[in-house]
Amino acid sequence: MTVAFKTFIRALAANSALLRANNTAIPGRLTLVLGNESADLDSMVSSISLAYALSQSTNLVVPVINTNRQDMVLRPECDLLLRHTLSDISALTFIDDIDLAHLANESLDVWLVDHNAPASRQAFLEPFVRGIVDHHIDEGKCLGAQRQIEVVASCATLVAQRLWGLGVMDPDLAKLLIAPILVDSSNLNPAACRATPADIASVQWLSTLVDWAPEQSLASDDDMSLDVSGPDALYSVLDSLKGKVSHLSSYDLLRKDYKQWQVTDGTGKLWTVGISSISFPLKKWIKRDGLSDIEQAVRHWIDKQQLDLALVMTHGKTKEDGVKVYGRQLIVASERDVGKVVDKLRNVDILGLQPFDKTGGVWMFTQSRSESSRKQVFPAVKDVIEQLDY
Ligand SMILES: [Mn+2]
Structure with a gap:
């Protein structure tokens, strides 16, 4: 039986609360899916969607956003996309919500996504790493783990391929996944030399699954809504938000x-x-x-x-x-x-x-x-x- 994406997201709140309470009575095994510490759009989306993929066959899989909760304000494009596709981001687990060192015991399994070696500050996780899905240069760590390291523009492409294989997809999940692929490839622009055939195929497939808004006949104002009519518009809203640094010191x-x-x-x-x-x-x-x-x-x-x-x-x-x-x-x-x-x-x-x-x-x-x-x-x-x- 497959777990629906919405069901997975609804369960996150309870799972996150369990981790935050530092409950030593977590039932059975715990799987954490950790993005990299730059916590960009690709890392956040890849950890949430890979956690969903793993939850089809594993109990208690929790994505962890590898930055402090308050740092979300530094990443307005992430904040907007996650609110839009998950509705409630308070249900997500951020790195400062939990005591990782405390959770690192024999019932912990870790998946690294969008990086292939734990961050220096998280090096103690290395013995717990069971899997890697990444697109960076292989640092040769965690050699006993299941490793998928491929050169693509966005790690989300690799996660999308896994979800394709599992036959589980959802309009919100498709929108979540297509976003970092567009952002990381400059909207698949050949001149940027980032998009690979795999990124292009993922965008084509995901695009058919998203519930796009009807085409607006009026010129759209520059509001920051993600109720957009297609990939180009989604890219342009996210890219302009990402590039918005004028408010930062x-x-x-x-x-x-x-x-x-x-x-x-x-x-x-x-x-x-x-x-x-x-x-x-x-x-x-x-x-x-x-x-x-x-x-x-x-x-x-x-x-x-x-x-x-x-x-x-x-x-x-x-x-x-x-x-x-x-x-x-x-x-x-x-x-x-x-x-x-x-x-x-x-x-x-x-x-x-x-x-x-x-x-x-x-x-x-x-x-x-x-x-x-x-x-x-x-x-x-x-x-x-x-x-x-x-
Ligand atoms: Mn990445």
Whole structure:
């Protein structure tokens, strides 16, 4: 017998309450489906929908949003989509709702979605990982787990394929899944070079299952409703919300889409490395807040996260000679002497760094290889650190 999506969502409130109460009397086994700690739209949607897929054959499967509940305000596109398709997001479990270390015992099973190695701060989960569904470069962890790691634009494509195989789909679930695939592939735009044939096939299939609103004959106003008539309109609402950063301070921009790792260098020293990704071009950010405000925010973040190395990737369109062009920039910062790391990064081909500005321990570059996202940049940085031998 199949479990309907609405039934699964209704049960989440009770399951989340059970976890929040830290109840040691959780009946039988517990399966947590954890997205990555940047908690973007893809991670949130993939963890909810993979949890639903697993719930067809497993009792008590709970998706966990891997960010604090209050940080949802930093991700308005996620907030809107989840409210629209799930109606009640208070039923969801956020990482600060539960005591993960307490739940990590012999009756716990973990599925990682949209990442393939637990975040540094969640490394203790590694022995409990039973499955992985992801689209990042394989970090070679959790080798005993069921692993599905494929290069696609959006992890949601891989989850959609599983749901296809299970023969369970629902109009709200289809809308939930199609959203990150559109966002991560720039609406399947070939020029963005992100969509794979699998992403395109998922969008085509899901699109036929969504209850789209009737086509409006009037030009629609710019309200942020998701009662839209098709994928293009859904993409445009979510993308503009995602790009809305004008209400965020420099410091909030740094924490909005953030990942952190630990890397051991050639001398055995452990580095804590953080990478913020910001969809706001550096030129516009400097114009808005000024260099010293940005520098101060970065130093504050380094202190807050206790980072040995902070990277800030900015991207977006700016006008160059009257033409809008997409570009990426990279800020590298540290309170330590990292000149050697910076020198090596400047020789990394997939970055193509060109000097932009430098103040104190904060280097700013234009990243001429604008197709390289954090998925490519972190492995490059990791390589550089691992080869340090002074
Ligand atoms: Mn993803």
